[in-house]
Amino acid sequence: MGTVEQMYLALRIALVQTIEKNSEKLPLLLDEVLSQYDDSRSLKTIGMLRDISDERQIIFFTCKLRDVEMVKSVCNNNVNIIKLK
Numbered sequence: 001m002g003t004v005e006q007m008y009l010a011l012r013i014a015l016v017q018t019i020e021k022n023s024e025k026l027p028l029l030l031d032e033v034l035s036q037y038d039d040s041r042s043l044k045t046i047g048m049l050r051d052i053s054d055e056r057q058i059i060f061f062t063c064k065l066r067d068v069e070m071v072k073s074v075c076n077n078n079v080n081i082i083k084l085k
Contacts, residue, residue: 005036009045013052027057034067042067046074 020026034042049058062068071079
């Protein structure tokens with residue numbers, strides 16, 4: 001199932017890049033994008049998103065503490081975390 005989710009994420013990123021051609025960078029809104037990923041796949045995806053965040057804002061929604069901790073680790077705590085209740 002994780003492979004299908006990876007393809008879906010790649011498609012969304014490509015779609016945003018196509019839409020914004022020759023205009024300003026659009027933010028990337030991601031909701032529970034790692035829900036079907038194992039730890040290894042999650043870490044690699046977070047690293048890719050960190051690289052993408054150099055050129056665009058990424059808003060990442062999750063309800064999983066695991067994902068939050070991985071993001072903080074990969075990004076060296078250089079993230080803004082807002083906890084919704």
